[in-house]
Amino acid sequence: MTEELKKILENAVGKIAGDLGKEIPDGFIVRLERPRQTGHGDWATNIAMQLAKPFGLKPRELADRIIAEIPFGQTVEKAEAAGPGFINFTLASDWITETVRNAISKDKDYGRVDSGKGRRVQVEFVSANPTGPLHMGHGRGAAVGDITASILDFAGWDVEREYYINDAGLQMELLGRSAQSRYFDALGRGEEAPMPEDGYHGDYMTEIAASFVDKYGDSLAQKPLEETVEFFSVETGRIIIEMIRKDLEEFGVTFDVWFSEKSLYDNGQVEPAMEELKKRDFAYEEDGALWFRSTLFGDDKDRVLIRTNGVPTYFTSDVAYLKNKYDRNFEKLIYVWGADHHGYVPRLKSVNKAFGHPDDAVDVLLIQMVNLLRDGKPVQMSKRAGTIITLREIMDEVGVDATRFFFVMRRCDSTLDFDLELAKKATSENPVFYVQYAHARICSIYRELEERGIALPSIDEFDVSLITDQTEINLAKAISKLPEEVEKAADEFAPHRIAYYATELAEAFHSFYNSQRILGVDEPLMKTRILLMEAARIALKNVLVILGVSAPEKM
RNA sequence: GCGCCUGUAGCUCAGCCGGAUAGAGCAACUGCCUUCUAAGCAGUGGGCCGGGGGUUCGAGUCCCUUCAGGCGCGCCA
Incomplete structure (x- = not known):
């Protein structure tokens, strides 16, 4: 539809350029935009303003000539x-x-575009x-990542979702020692393996230790501590990953894909990466360490890849x-x-x-913090005090649908207030319910239709001349926007756009529903x-699928 | 000290590559259910786009500067 309009405009502009003996500037393309004001029609373009100067005409004058x-x-x-020269x-x-x-013929695929080109x-x-x-922060990252991936898929990209398991390095050893300590606690021999200074104290560690006792009895306590650390580390990591x-x-x-950091070392992929940096002269050895020349890229100092003691940094793995x-x-x-990264x-x-x-092959989406609000007041969280709110707690309290929706409701780079009471509310204040309700209402009418023995009409029975009410037109317009919204959201990696669009679509439906009867x-x-x-x-259904939110038939 | 993010209606936020009279939702107020789900709809009021400068036909949007809040600046991850 817009393609045809673009073509018409390109032809018009070409003809006028010919008549005037002027050139169309390089890189010029016809852009169409949705006017903010509904009174300004379905689409608008500013080409008359863009071409006014090269054509030597006043914008309004050129606009009139294009229209002609x-x-x-x-x-x-x-x-x-x-206005100043819009058409x-x-x-x-x-x-x-x-x-x-x-929409009806494409059904599940309605809204798919091909800007990703596979x-x-x-x-x-x-x-x-x-x-x-x-915890909460991971939850927001999970929702943003997953929904961004869905959007890209809808936009024609070939998408893979990957989890990078940081299972190498000192943190894992610390985890192992913490588990070991809890294991000895469970055996009533806590003094033999004290909890490390910055160990992991959470209740889950106690549970994991108990499971070790169930499985291995006290056999793991027979050997010297140092010999079993590795085992505790690997096994605990495995259990926690499974929990996650x-x-x-x-x-x-x-x-x-669940990608193990450790596997990079086990499969010998670290060394070649370092060699390549060295070969390209972006890495060098000095003071017994291996350095990356980050100063070449504006960093204030070079960064260490391999420490003096031979142990690689996390940066090494990332390379x-x-x-x-x-x-x-x-x-x-x-x-x-x-x-924070x-x-x-x-x-x-x-x-x-x-x-x-x-x-531009690499894009980093930085997710800002989440403020959890209960009774309108921020919930204080502290790792030290063990008062971290986990993703599971949130899911259990407000449900998956609301949690996902709330996490992508705001732009990623803006901090998010997560209002627990609001997320649980079953009113129009809560955008999740508002959108789902629109879907449920439609399904409710279908049940009524079925009862009255009315089948879904064939597409050929659609008679546009009967569409006269503004709410009907607005609804059609909202429906027609899905492909362009998907494309824009994919282009900007902006899942919040889809959440906004979902609300807009639902609003158009509710408005239509209240003003017009179907039966x-x-x-x-x-x-x-x-x-x-x-x-x-x-x-509505497709938008909810993208968001990973259920589309209930009854509410 | 340096860097990144944020600052738009009472509150929470959109605003695309610079465009028209800056938009939603909530809250407030006024209406709308004998008929398909009122978990809904229609309407009203509400603004120094943090402040100052610049760029240009045009700036919430771009540049500089300043203020406020948040987060980072390890041979930690």
Whole structure:
């Protein structure tokens, strides 16, 4: 629909350029936008303002000349110059028929676009250390990552979701010693293996230790402590990862790949990555350590890759991991990180450049903090005091649907107030219910139709001439926006756009529903409205699928 | 000290690559159920887009500066 309009405008502009003997500037493209004001028609363009100077005309004058070249009829019903030089278009009502036909025939695929062109993209998210349960912040990252991935999939990308398990390094050893200590506690021999200074104290550690006792009795206490640390570390990590995996699965998030940091070392992928940096002269040895020349990329000092004592830093793994990702032929890499890691972004980008990859192949989504509100007051959380709120607690309290929706309701780079009371409310104040309710209402009408023995009409029975009410037109317009919203959300990695769009779509439906009846009107009109409603149901359903929120048939 | 994020209606936030009279939701107020789900709809009021400068036909949007809040600046992860 907009493609045709663009073509019409390109032709018009071309003809005028010819008449004037002027050139169209390089890189010029016709852009169409949705006017903010409904009174300004369906679409608008600012080409007259853009071309005024090169054409040597006043914007309004040029706008009038462009309009004079437009063939009215099939596509465009009305075009008028407005404001400083906009051209506003009202489309012929065909677009409504097209929208309804399109939605119903594509059904589950309605809203899919192909801006991704089948390119491979990896979204790596959550990637929490396997040292404890996921908390709120991880939850937001999980929702943002998962929904971003869904959006990209809908936009025609070939998407892989990946969880990077930080199972190498000192944290894991600390975890092992903590588990070991709890294990001895469980045997009543706590003094033999004291809890390390910064050990993991959570209740889950006690439970894990108990499971070791169940499984191994006191056999693990027979050997010297140092000999079993590794075992405790690996096994505890495995148990916690499984716990995390279950929580995420219940949260509606599943990964294609669980990638172990340790495997980079076990499979010898770290050394070659370091060698490549050295070969390209981005790494050098000094003072017994291996350094990355981050100063070449504006960092204030070079950064250590391999410490003097021979132990690699986390940065080392990340270099190897980045290389590994490219080896798997991804064209685009998306990292979802907590905003507290933002200082690390330039370093990752630097490595990316050092390897000779385009800068925009890597995108890092920084997720700001979540403030949990109960009774309108922030809930104080402290790791030290053990008062961390876990993702599981939130899911259990407010449900998966509301949790997911709330986590993507705001732009990622803005801190999020998560109001527990609001998330649980079953009123229109709560956007999740508002959207789901629209879907349930439609399904309710279907039940009524079934009872009255009325079948879903065929698309050919849609009669656009019967669509006269503004709420009907607004609903059709909202439905027609799904593909463009998906494209924009994918383009910007902005899942919140879809949450906003979902609300807008639901609003258009509720408004229509309240003002017009479906049953009890003349049959042709009833059929036309049923088809419009069916298109709305499909759009709502697909949007909820993208968000990973259920679409209830009854509420 | 340096860097990143944020600052828009009473509250929570949208605002796309600079465009028209800055938008939602909530809260407040007024209406709407004998008919498909009122968990809904319609309407009203509410603004120095943190402040100051600049860029230009045009700035909430871009640049500089300043103020306020948050978060980072290890051979920790």
